[in-house]
Amino acid sequence: xxxxxxxxxxxxxxxxxxxxxxxxxxxxxxxxxxxxxxxxxxxxxxxxxxxxxxxxxxxxxxxxxxxxxxxxxxxxxxxxxxxxxxxxxxxxxxxxxxxxxxxxxxxxxxxxxxxxxxxxxxxxxxxxxxxxxxxxxxxxxxxxxxxxxxxxxxxxxxxxxxxxxxxxxxxxxxxxxxxxxxxxxxxxxxxxxxxxxxxxxxxxxxxxxxxxxxxxxxxxxxxxxxxxxxxxxxxxxxxxxxxxxxxxxxxxxxxxxxxxxxxxxxxxxxxxxxxxxxxxxxxxxxxxxxxxxxxxxxxxxxxxxxxxxxxxxxxxxxxxxxxxxxxxxxxxxxxxxxxxxxxxxxxxxxxxxxxxxxxxxxxxx
Amino acid sequence: xxxxxxxxxxxxxxxxxxxxxxxxxxxxxxxxxxxxxxxxxxxxxxxxxxxxxxxxxxxxxxxxxxxxxxxxxxxxxxxxxxxxxxxxxxxxxxxxxxxxxxxxxxxxxxxxxxxxxxxxxxxxxxxxxxxxxxxxxxxxxxxxxxxxxxxxxxxxxxxxxxxxxxxxxxxxxxxxxxxxxxxxxxxxxxxxxxxxxxxxxxxxxxxxxxxxxxxxxxxxxxxxxxxxxxxxxxxxxxxxxxxxxxxxxxxxxxxxxxxxxxxxxxxxxxxxxxxxxxxxxxxxxxxxxxxxxxxxxxxxxxxxxxxxxxxxxxxxxxxxxxxxxxxxxxxxxxxxxxxxxxxxxxxxxxxxxxxxxxxxxxxxxxxxxxxxxxxxx
Numbered sequence: 256x257x258x259x260x261x262x263x264x265x266x267x268x269x270x271x272x273x274x275x276x277x278x279x280x281x282x283x284x285x286x287x288x289x290x291x292x293x294x295x296x297x298x299x300x301x302x303x304x305x306x307x308x309x310x311x312x313x314x315x316x317x318x319x320x321x322x323x324x325x326x327x328x329x330x331x332x333x334x335x336x337x338x339x340x341x342x343x344x345x346x347x348x349x350x351x352x353x354x355x356x357x358x359x360x361x362x363x364x365x366x367x368x369x370x371x372x373x374x375x376x377x378x379x380x381x382x383x384x385x386x387x388x389x390x391x392x393x394x395x396x397x398x399x400x401x402x403x404x405x406x407x408x409x410x411x412x413x414x415x416x417x418x419x420x421x422x423x424x425x426x427x428x429x430x431x432x433x434x435x436x437x438x439x440x441x442x443x444x445x446x447x448x449x450x451x452x453x454x455x456x457x458x459x460x461x462x463x464x465x466x467x468x469x470x471x472x473x474x475x476x477x478x479x480x481x482x483x484x485x486x487x488x489x490x491x492x493x494x495x496x497x498x499x500x501x502x503x504x505x506x507x508x509x510x511x512x513x514x515x516x517x518x519x520x521x522x523x524x525x526x527x528x529x530x531x532x533x534x535x536x537x538x539x540x541x542x543x544x545x546x547x548x549x550x551x552x553x554x555x556x557x558x559x560x561x562x563x564x565x566x567x568x569x570x571x572x573x574x575x576x577x578x579x580x581x582x583x584x585x586x587x588x589x590x591x592x593x594x595x596x597x598x599x600x601x602x603x604x605x606x607x608x609x610x611x612x613x614x615x616x617x618x619x620x
Numbered sequence: 621x622x623x624x625x626x627x628x629x630x631x632x633x634x635x636x637x638x639x640x641x642x643x644x645x646x647x648x649x650x651x652x653x654x655x656x657x658x659x660x661x662x663x664x665x666x667x668x669x670x671x672x673x674x675x676x677x678x679x680x681x682x683x684x685x686x687x688x689x690x691x692x693x694x695x696x697x698x699x700x701x702x703x704x705x706x707x708x709x710x711x712x713x714x715x716x717x718x719x720x721x722x723x724x725x726x727x728x729x730x731x732x733x734x735x736x737x738x739x740x741x742x743x744x745x746x747x748x749x750x751x752x753x754x755x756x757x758x759x760x761x762x763x764x765x766x767x768x769x770x771x772x773x774x775x776x777x778x779x780x781x782x783x784x785x786x787x788x789x790x791x792x793x794x795x796x797x798x799x800x801x802x803x804x805x806x807x808x809x810x811x812x813x814x815x816x817x818x819x820x821x822x823x824x825x826x827x828x829x830x831x832x833x834x835x836x837x838x839x840x841x842x843x844x845x846x847x848x849x850x851x852x853x854x855x856x857x858x859x860x861x862x863x864x865x866x867x868x869x870x871x872x873x874x875x876x877x878x879x880x881x882x883x884x885x886x887x888x889x890x891x892x893x894x895x896x897x898x899x900x901x902x903x904x905x906x907x908x909x910x911x912x913x914x915x916x917x918x919x920x921x922x923x924x925x926x927x928x929x930x931x932x933x934x935x936x937x938x939x940x941x942x943x944x945x946x947x948x949x950x951x952x953x954x955x956x957x958x959x960x961x962x963x964x965x966x967x968x969x970x971x972x973x974x975x976x977x978x979x980x981x982x983x984x985x986x987x988x989x990x991x992x993x994x995x996x997x
Contacts, residue, residue: 539901567927604949605973605991608794608865 259425263493264366264382265400265408266389268345269417271362272302275341276331278394287312287328294318294330296509301333305417338362344393352385357493365405367493382420402428404489410439428487433460440484442477459485502538503546504528505593511550513588519576525594526575530568539564539600543574546593547582554591555582564600571596621655621685621710625662625677627701627721633664633677634695636853639823641691642668647737653694654736655708655717656686662708665739666691671820672739674854685710686733689717697726740856742847745838746812748782749805752831752850758789758800759825761959761986766818767793777815777860779867780846782808782837790867791818796952796990797870805834812839815864816846820857827853871989872975875968877944879908879919879937880981883965886919887957889933890950893923897950900925903993904950908967910939919967923950944969946976947993956988972997 268274272290277283287307292298298318310325322330342361349356355367371381382399389397400411402423410432415421423431432439437459438448450473456462462485470478483489504525512518522545533540544558557578565571575594634653642650645668654665662679665672687710697719698706706721716729759778767775772794779790785807790799827850828835836849839859848855893904904923911917917939924930946969956978957965964981978988 563924563926565926570926600995603994604795605994606794607792607797607870607975607989607991 259403260490261367261369261492262372262378262401262403263405263408264368264385265405265412266345266349266364266366266385266397267399267412267416268342268362269396269398270302270304270308271342271395272333272338273304273307274302274395275338276334277304278341279337283329287325289318289321289325289328289330290333291318291321291330292509293332294322298509303328341393341395345389345395345397348385348388348392352381355493355495357495365408365493368401378422379420382422386418386420402487404428404487405491405493406441406484406489407431407487409441410435413439423487429460429463432485432487433458433463435459437462437485440481442481442484447474447481500599501544501595501597502529502532502540503544503593503595504532505546505591507548507591508589511588511590512592513586515583518579518583518589518592521592522575522579522594523572525592526572527568529594529596530566530571533566533596539566540596540598541565541600542596542598543571543578544593544595544597545575545578545582546591546595547579547589548591550588550590552590557582558595558597560598564598566596621657621687621708621717622683623657623662623679623681623709624705624707625679626703627698627706628703629677630662630706631695631698631701633662633675634691634698636675636827637664637666637673638691638695639826640666640668640671640673640855649688649731649735650737651691652688652731652736653691654686654688654733654739656733657681657684665736667737667739669737670817670858671823672856673823674739674856675852687715687717687730688733688736689728689730693728697728700724740845742838742840742845742856745840745847746782746808746810747836747838748787748808748812749834749836750787750802751805752828752833752835754802755835756825756828757961758787758802759821759828761800761988762789762791762798763818763821763825764791764955764959765793765796765798765988766791769793774815774860774862774864777817777864778821779864780812780814780816780837782812784808789821790864792865792867792870795949796956796988797867798956798986798988799867799871800986802985812837814839814843814846815860815862817857817860820846820848820855824848824855827855870975871987872968872970872977874970875941875977876970877908877939877941878966878968879917879939879944880964880966881919881935881937883957883960883963883980885935886921886965887954889919889921889935890954890957892931892933893921894950894954895923896925896929896931897923898925899928900930902950903947903995904953905947905995905997906945906967908937908939908944908969910941910943944972945997946972947995947997948976948990949993952990956990960986 273288276288288304289300289307290302291300300314300316300318300321302314303312307325307328312321312325338361346358349366357365368381378401382401386397396418398412398416398419400408400421402408402411403425407423407428411421411423437443437451467479470482541564542558542560544556547555650668656663660681661676663676665674701721701724704722709718711718714729719726762778766778775793781788785804786801787804788801831850833851838847846857846859897904900923907920909918917937919935919937921933966979966981968977973994975989975991980986
């Protein structure tokens with residue numbers, strides 16, 4: 256058999272925020288825990304313990320509904336700072352294995368483990384080892400999926416939950432995916448799922464059996480890609496944060512906002528967040544983007560490019576404010592606001608002894 | 621041990637060997653100085669196990685002996701004394717020294733001389749002799765380019781090559797390379813190749829200031845140590861083991877653009893640019909523009925810091941080849957310019973992402989290669 260080009264592990268912390276709460280407060284262990292916004296407002300469940308899931312509670316469900324389903328649950332406000340700390344601990348363990356770690360969120364990451372498998376270490380040992388280390392060193396449980404591509408690895412870890420380890424052996428991707436409902440695939444939301452159902456496509460196997468032409472006629476450019484994914488074909492590499500093409504931050508408001516002052520304040524906070532992350536990464540970007548979601552869920556993105564790349568809070572804020580200003584009409588209400596900086600300027604000290612190698616220079620060196 | 625010497629001489633001797641006293645160490649004895657009588661002189665030695673320095677102070681020795689004393693305490697006390705005769709006497713219990721000078725006296729606890737790490741002696745080896753001021757110049761041009769990080773230990777040293785009638789020093793840190801070639805006082809019959817810790821050479825550079833007689837370098841046959849023999853001072857340093865990169869192949873053999881400028885003008889422009897570069901990622905951009913119709917060419921030196929401001933300096937340049945631009949780390953650029961002597965320097969470049977070469981005009985003794993910064997212009 257030909258050695259596959261890569262082995263990817265998708266690691267996902269089980270019930271992350273709720274688990275951290277249970278870890279920090281033993282009295283919560285074994286109890287249904289709901290972490291999220293307040294049940295009175297428009298809060299949603301950010302995370303819930305497995306005990307709460309037995310009652311039908313799911314993350315992203317409104318908190319009010321969650322409390323109705325699980326009246327005995329303990330509701331807690333999220334402590335993002337603490338989650339960030341624990342997340343860093345977990346990511347640090349992954350980083351000890353390889354620098355090729357792509358965090359997707361606080362509780363999820365792709366890890367490129369090709370080099371370990373090539374050395375002859377069995378995939379189950381790599382995954383089992385990391386699960387063990389994360390549990391011993393952080394007290395948290397991860398579910399792990401390992402496959403030859405990112406999308407299959409992610410589906411494997413989703414299916415393995417909780418406390419799972421699922422390896423999809425090379426060559427078995429298509430048979431693994433075939434019986435699964437289409438919604439398991441990244442990029443297939445409820446809308447796409449509906450359209451597929453109308454065509455009689457219920458499983459990934461059904462989708463994989465279609466022709467490229469069929470897919471393109473129905474889904475345009477996206478079609479070919481969906482088809483490939485349904486067949487387990489996904490060559491996207493694990494991209495570390497350093498190589499990321501943009502940095503952004505966004506916030507969903509508890510109640511839709513229309514007050515320009517309140518929105519501007521939120522915008523400033525986001526700009527600060529982005530500026531700090533840029534300087535931490537030693538990056539400067541040329542393009543500033545503002546993302547707005549209206550109360551009817553219409554999403555607008557507006558961007559502009561600066562003459563020189565920047566990581567400076569004032570420059571980002573001034574630009575973002577100008578972009579936002581054009582969209583603030585009386586009576587217009589916003590659900591979500593985001594700020595991003597992209598189009599990074601690469602400033603690197605080139606190396607004399609290793610041609611082609613660039614030592615990334617962080618600002619302030 | 622009982623002797624007397626002049627405060628001034630003792631103070632100078634302690635300052636000299638003090639450079640080899642260990643600062644952070646797990647071996648407390650290396651923070652001591654070894655005092656021992658050596659015929660009619662007082663011999664002072666210190667070592668941090670990498671580098672040992674020994675010097676002699678004229679003294680009237682009444683009784684032979686040896687002892688080790690905490691260097692810092694002894695030096696500070698001696699420096700506080702008036703410039704008069706100091707009487708030094710070993711005290712057996714507790715072991716230490718009693719010092720008396722004018723109306724001051726002190727007792728300092730020490731340790732038995734036997735406990736002091738042996739100072740390596742180099743009895744035989746290949747010997748080369750170099751004029752002290754030539755060597756001082758050579759070290760100053762090369763030593764700053766050596767790596768300070770320990771990631772590649774060989775790069776924390778300077779490659780010393782001695783062959784025929786010449787010696788070569790080369791230092792590199794992965795981003796830049798400095799090479800100096802100079803004459804020997806007399807030819808050597810056997811070649812010497814060694815990697816000397818940059819720190820040893822920096823200390824040697826200080827000691828060379830008031831030397832007039834040729835410096836003797838002796839490398840042990842085992843290639844593990846180098847002895848540097850100066851008038852009244854001896855240094856013994858461990859050598860760094862390993863393979864130094866083949867630096868000759870890192871020196872570009874051709875160029876697309878060569879700009880000859882006045883060193884002082886270039887230095888001044890680089891220094892003002894470095895002020896803005898501080899807030900702008902430490903980058904200095906150089907543009908070389910050939911002259912047209914007999915007019916002089918230009919070198920434009922710029923830096924910018926968003927939000928703070930920017931600056932531009934223009935200096936005259938004799939330009940061969942096409943227009944060129946290249947960006948350097950401001951530290952790398954200002955450091956190399958600051959060690960060169962007055963006169964003209966040449967900057968040779970090929971592309972914005974290939975190494976730049978800086979060398980004095982009219983001398984083949986020095987070449988500095990520095991990798992540019994990859995920037996968006």
